[in-house]
Each structure stands twice: as C-alpha cells, then as structure tokens.
Amino acid sequence: MRPFVYERARSADEALALHDGETHYLGGGTNLVDLMRLGVETPAKLVDVTRLPYDRIEESGGGLLIGAAVRNSDLAADRTVRERCPVLAEAILAGASGQIRNQATVGGNLLQRTRCSYFQDVAKPCNKREPGSGCPAREGEHHNLAILGHTPDCVATHPSDMAVALAALDASVRVQGESEVRSIRLDDFYRLPGDDPSRDTTLDPGDLITGVEVPPLGMASRYRKVRERASFAFALVSIAAALDVVDGTVRDCRVALGGVAHRPWRARRAEEMLRGAPATEESYLRAAQAEMDLAQPLRDNGFKVPLATNLIVRTLSELGDGS
Incomplete structure (x- = not known):
C-alpha cells in the first residue's frame, strides 16, 4: 500500500x-x-469526514434528509424510514453483513466502485482503472456484468443496493463544492460509461457529499434481490419498485434495477407504459419486455434478460395485490 x-x-x-x-x-x-x-x-x-455534523435523519418537506455520515445500520433501523420508504430499509439489509452496515456510511455507499474482477486486479487492463488500456471483460468473465447502457469501453455494473432504492425514490444528493452547495438528482449523479468509464459520477474534484434528500413517496414499495448465494452477495439482478393502484388502474409507479448497468437503471420505458394501464400481470409483462428490448447482453449474461423481466413482473404483481 x-x-x-x-x-x-x-x-x-x-x-x-x-x-x-x-x-x-x-x-x-x-x-x-x-x-x-x-x-x-x-x-x-x-x-476523514465521519466527524462532520451529517449523522442525522431528519424530516424535510414531508420527505427525509439523510446525512452522509449516517451509518447504514442506523438508516435501515430508523422507524420513519421503515414506515415511509421500506424499499430503502430492505435494500440496505440486503446489501451487506451487519458488521459492514455498522461501519459503512450513506455517502460512502453511494461512491462504491464496481466489483468487476478486471477492475480489482491491477495486473489486468481495465479502462475504468486505467483509461485506454482496454476492457477484457467483454470477451472474458462477464456473466454478472452489464446488459444495459454499456459500451465497448466498459461493461461494469454498479454494486450499491441502496442507490437502486434511492433511484426509485427520486432522491437527490446534496453536495458542497468549493463555491456552492447544490442538489443533484440521482438520475444526474451517476454516469453511464460513455467513452470515459473511469468516472462513475458527475461530481467535480473535491466535491463533498453532505446528505441525501428523499421526497415523499406515497406508494407501496419493495426491494427484491436475486444473487448467487443466500447472503452478502452482489446482485445478479435487483429491483426497487413502488406502485400506486386506484380502481384496478396503475396511477403511478417507479421501477429501478440493479446489477444490470454501470449505474442504477431507472426503467423509464416500463414506467411510462404502466401509467394508466390495468394493474394486471399482462400489463407488467408487456412493460418489462419493452424495457428489456433495450438490453444488449453479452455472450454469457443473456440469462439476465428473462431474470429481470420475471423480477419486474413478480414484484409489481405482489405490490398490486397488496394495494
């Protein structure tokens, strides 16, 4: 070191x-x-920024303001979080062991780097670690890498469970820079790889995350994660979903996927198809298939397409039944 x-x-x-x-x-x-x-x-x-005064969870405008130094275990256990946005608590509990949750912070969780084995092995080329060196994952070991939004330069996936839930919650990241304090919508916070996969976010050098703003949800929500072993594994595919059904019709919905892209993947096409549609399994299936039409699976990860499709249908069906 x-x-x-x-x-x-x-x-x-x-x-x-x-x-x-x-x-x-x-x-x-x-x-x-x-x-x-x-x-x-x-x-x-x-x-070390853990002693800064950003270790509180506060109500704000009907939503929540979560400090960047809040420990993951405290966030998952918070009664207000569990009542108002259970999808967030469920995602955190699915993400790591209790020991890691006790140590990890909200700000750090958002800035996790990919667990792609080529990125983590300095003896191998990797455009994310060393721009211009290549992406051997495309032809090598990629069964758990991206099927959406990837490029010839990078097929890595984002590892955070919490970030997937926050994407579905329309959260924003509060950032303090050299000249201003600003709020960045999560949709604008993370990047797809483009031609510079070394950059995971749109943060400027020196920017400090001070908190996360979560607006009111007002819908039933759930987090579901499919992984290769029962605990403490990164997602093959995960989903954070929220659904509002009135008189058998979808009034509003949110769907975000993990384990499929360089960033939490907000399924905007599926959401648009579902709003105003009957709250039926057939509707959920059509919307899921339309979203997966965007997928470009590699040689060994095509299984993620039906897996994600089934996960969307099952999760929305369960939320609809609960409504």
Missing part, C-alpha cells in the same frame, strides 16, 4: 480546504480501504 497522509476534518469547509488532486474523503472505508490494499486506489491523502 502506498504511504498516505491522514487528516481529520472538523467542518465541511476544512475538508474542502484539505482536498487536493490526490485526496480521497474517508467515511466508513469499507470499500476504499479494500481498494487501497489491492493497489487500485492510491491516494496521497485521506481526509
């Missing part, structure tokens, strides 16, 4: 002042420290 300087910030302004070109902010460190041990991340300085 490369030697590094450790600083502890006492305020957001101090954290920003301490940040330079080779600096990472340190939250729980459950992903960053692992990547440093592997040699994937080699910061010259770590700025």
Whole structure:
C-alpha cells in the first residue's frame, strides 16, 4: 500500500480546504480501504469526514434528509424510514453483513466502485482503472456484468443496493463544492460509461457529499434481490419498485434495477407504459419486455434478460395485490 497522509476534518469547509488532486474523503472505508490494499486506489491523502455534523435523519418537506455520515445500520433501523420508504430499509439489509452496515456510511455507499474482477486486479487492463488500456471483460468473465447502457469501453455494473432504492425514490444528493452547495438528482449523479468509464459520477474534484434528500413517496414499495448465494452477495439482478393502484388502474409507479448497468437503471420505458394501464400481470409483462428490448447482453449474461423481466413482473404483481 502506498504511504498516505491522514487528516481529520472538523467542518465541511476544512475538508474542502484539505482536498487536493490526490485526496480521497474517508467515511466508513469499507470499500476504499479494500481498494487501497489491492493497489487500485492510491491516494496521497485521506481526509476523514465521519466527524462532520451529517449523522442525522431528519424530516424535510414531508420527505427525509439523510446525512452522509449516517451509518447504514442506523438508516435501515430508523422507524420513519421503515414506515415511509421500506424499499430503502430492505435494500440496505440486503446489501451487506451487519458488521459492514455498522461501519459503512450513506455517502460512502453511494461512491462504491464496481466489483468487476478486471477492475480489482491491477495486473489486468481495465479502462475504468486505467483509461485506454482496454476492457477484457467483454470477451472474458462477464456473466454478472452489464446488459444495459454499456459500451465497448466498459461493461461494469454498479454494486450499491441502496442507490437502486434511492433511484426509485427520486432522491437527490446534496453536495458542497468549493463555491456552492447544490442538489443533484440521482438520475444526474451517476454516469453511464460513455467513452470515459473511469468516472462513475458527475461530481467535480473535491466535491463533498453532505446528505441525501428523499421526497415523499406515497406508494407501496419493495426491494427484491436475486444473487448467487443466500447472503452478502452482489446482485445478479435487483429491483426497487413502488406502485400506486386506484380502481384496478396503475396511477403511478417507479421501477429501478440493479446489477444490470454501470449505474442504477431507472426503467423509464416500463414506467411510462404502466401509467394508466390495468394493474394486471399482462400489463407488467408487456412493460418489462419493452424495457428489456433495450438490453444488449453479452455472450454469457443473456440469462439476465428473462431474470429481470420475471423480477419486474413478480414484484409489481405482489405490490398490486397488496394495494
């Protein structure tokens, strides 16, 4: 591991002042420290931001404001979160062991890097880690990589369960930069790989995540995750869904998928088809198939297309029955 300087910030302004070109902010460190041990991340300085005053969950405009330093375990256990947006609590509980949830923070969870094996192995080329070196995953081991939104330069998937739930909740990320405090919709926060897969988000250098804003939901919601073993595994495909049914008709719905793209994938085509449609399994199937028409599976991950289709239909059907 490369030697590094450790600083502890006492305020957001101090954290920003301490940040330079080779600096990472340190939250729980459950992903960053692992990547440093592997040699994937080699910061010259770590700025510890866990003592900043962003460790509260507050009601805000009928929704919630979740501080970036809130521990995942505290967020999943919060009574207001469980009552108003259970999809978020379910996603967190599906994401990791209790020990990791006790350490990990909300801000750090959003900034997780992909678990693609080529990205994590510095002996292999990877455009995300070393731009221009190539993407061997396309012809190599890719059974759990992207089927949507990928490019010849990168087929990695985003690993966060929490981010999928927040995508379905229309959440925004509150960010403090050098000159302003701004709110970035989650749809605009994450990037598809394009021709620069090294950038996961639209953050500017030095930007500090201070919280997440979750607007009121007002719909039944659920998180479901399909994985290769029963616990503590990353998703093959996951879904965060919310559904509002009135007199047998879908009034509103939200569908976000995990494990299928470089970012949480908001199924906008499926949502548009469902609004105003009968709340039936046939409607859910047509919408799911329309969304999966966008998929471009690789040699060994085509199984994710029917898996995602079935997951959408089953989850929406269960939510509809509950309505």
